[in-house]
Amino acid sequence: xxxxxxxxxxxxLRFRLALSYTIIFGIFLSGVGVVFRYQLDSVIDEWxxxxxxDDWNAVGGFLxxxxxQATWSVDPRVPQQVFFLERLRRNxxxxxxxxxxxxxxxxxRIFGVESAGELTRIAASATPVWRKKFxxxxxxxxxxxxxxxxxxxxxxxxxxxxxxxxxxxxRLFVEDYFLSIPLMLIVATFFGWxxxxxxxxxxxxxxxxxxxxSGSSLHLRIDSRGAGDELDxxxxxxxxMMARLEENFDQVKRFSTDASxxxxxxxxxxxxxxxxxxxTAKNTDEYRDAVINALEDVDRLSNIxxxxxxxxxxxxxxxxxxxxxVDLGGIVGDLAEQFSTGAADENIGxxxxxxxxxxxxGDRTQxxxxxxxxxxxxxxYTPGGGSVAVSVVRxxxxxxxVVADTGIGLAAEHLPHVFERFYRVKRDxxxxxxxxxxxxxxxxxxxxxxAIDVQSELGxxxxxxxSLPRTGSAGMTPVPALLAEARQ
Ligand code: ADP
Numbered sequence: 252x253x254x255x256x257x258x259x260x261x262x263x264l265r266f267r268l269a270l271s272y273t274i275i276f277g278i279f280l281s282g283v284g285v286v287f288r289y290q291l292d293s294v295i296d297e298w299x300x301x302x303x304x305d306d307w308n309a310v311g312g313f314l315x316x317x318x319x320q321a322t323w324s325v326d327p328r329v330p331q332q333v334f335f336l337e338r339l340r341r342n343x344x345x346x347x348x349x350x351x352x353x354x355x356x357x358x359x360r361i362f363g364v365e366s367a368g369e370l371t372r373i374a375a376s377a378t379p380v381w382r383k384k385f386x387x388x389x390x391x392x393x394x395x396x397x398x399x400x401x402x403x404x405x406x407x408x409x410x411x412x413x414x415x416x417x418x419x420x421x422r423l424f425v426e427d428y429f430l431s432i433p434l435m436l437i438v439a440t441f442f443g444w445x446x447x448x449x450x451x452x453x454x455x456x457x458x459x460x461x462x463x464x465s466g467s468s469l470h471l472r473i474d475s476r477g478a479g480d481e482l483d484x485x486x487x488x489x490x491x492m493m494a495r496l497e498e499n500f501d502q503v504k505r506f507s508t509d510a511s512x513x514x515x516x517x518x519x520x521x522x523x524x525x526x527x528x529x530x531t532a533k534n535t536d537e538y539r540d541a542v543i544n545a546l547e548d549v550d551r552l553s554n555i556x557x558x559x560x561x562x563x564x565x566x567x568x569x570x571x572x573x574x575x576x577v578d579l580g581g582i583v584g585d586l587a588e589q590f591s592t593g594a595a596d597e598n599i600g601x602x603x604x605x606x607x608x609x610x611x612x613g614d615r616t617q618x619x620x621x622x623x624x625x626x627x628x629x630x631x632y633t634p635g636g637g638s639v640a641v642s643v644v645r646x647x648x649x650x651x652x653v654v655a656d657t658g659i660g661l662a663a664e665h666l667p668h669v670f671e672r673f674y675r676v677k678r679d680x681x682x683x684x685x686x687x688x689x690x691x692x693x694x695x696x697x698x699x700x701x702a703i704d705v706q707s708e709l710g711x712x713x714x715x716x717x718s719l720p721r722t723g724s725a726g727m728t729p730v731p732a733l734l735a736e737a738r739q
Contacts, residue, residue, distance in 0.1 A: 265447045272443030277436050284428045295417045303395045306410055316401050321345050321353050344409040346370045362392045374407035390415030453482045457489055469497035509673040510559050517548040558687045565694045572698045573614040576722040579650050580605025580643040586622050598635035605643035609650045611719040613699045621695045624688040625654040625715050633658030649718040661707040
């Protein structure tokens, strides 16, 4: 709801990608800055400690303690020594083992002097102690507490250095770095906006093409970027979808053109016959003849309409294909027997054979329709004296149905088209068929996941070979057998 009220730019994926890129980059930069800041601090600490350690090692050469009195001796002619001592004594504290202060520099006092008890406790520690002291105006003081022994007596010596100067490095880093983050984020935002725009360009193209798509522009495709990424597979899927749509659309177009063409012939016939009758018929018999002829055409018309309806139902997936074990050999046997009388009348020898266990997984009604069509065609296109042989052969994963005739055959140029709707060879008698039988056969085969193939030689005969998947290769038990078993 809320997102609907936002401007479209803000709702866009590009904006959200660029924004998340900026946020993640901002978090990353800040994290890196914080880590660097602490790294820098600890490097400075280590550096200062090593300097203090050097001071500590040099102290012994200058400090004498006699009768509770500390004396510092330097050669005044060596300016480095004078300077060293001056710097050392700026932040220094010396106490005896009981916490009595022998010397405490004013620099030290600013940061606060420990109580005698505390000094005694630290003096007892055999290992050096490191501490930091803070003062609002003076900054930070790093201190080393350690035992100092001379003439058998133990003292506590504390020396230190102020760290405010080296800490300037950290401060400068923090200032420069964190001030530059907004600038880096602006650059990152532009970069994110640009790259996400580039990455999403195919999506926009897709949307534009989809919007432009209509029945007349189904040929539109989007060029693959060749990156092999998710967007390329989206483009690929889109192009394939468009190709399928184009094919289906073409099919529908062809279907309606073919259908109207096919329907026009009998309608013109009926009209012609009725008009002629109206103008020329002189008696009832002539009218009767005209009406009978017209009725024949009406019959043909309703056959076409019925076949078209069934085919369109089939192709739009409205006919449900059952999956049950069907004995193809049995179907062939039954149907061939029915056709044998008609074949014999035409003087055509019809033979059939079947392997045992020729169960296929399919729909009995549709498989019967398939066999009927092939058998009817074989007989229809075989002249008297010829023969038709039907066989069902069981192979490893399929059952093969072969319908071979010694009929008129087909020229090679027709073979790729015989499964198309309304395809008929010119020589055919228009009364003998609609050119829809084989397209229906092809659909049934496809719906069963099978394959069909035709071989033919003009004047010699034609062979149709259909392979259909067998029921679960291990031999699926037919449903009736299962039911019988369950009832026992
Ligand atoms: P029809 O109803 O016209 O037979 P089909 O789709 O069944 O339509 O067949 C398409 C065309 O293929 C037929 O017109 C015919 O010319 C040819 N055809 C089909 N089967 C055979 C066959 N066994 N021998 C020769 N030609 C055939």
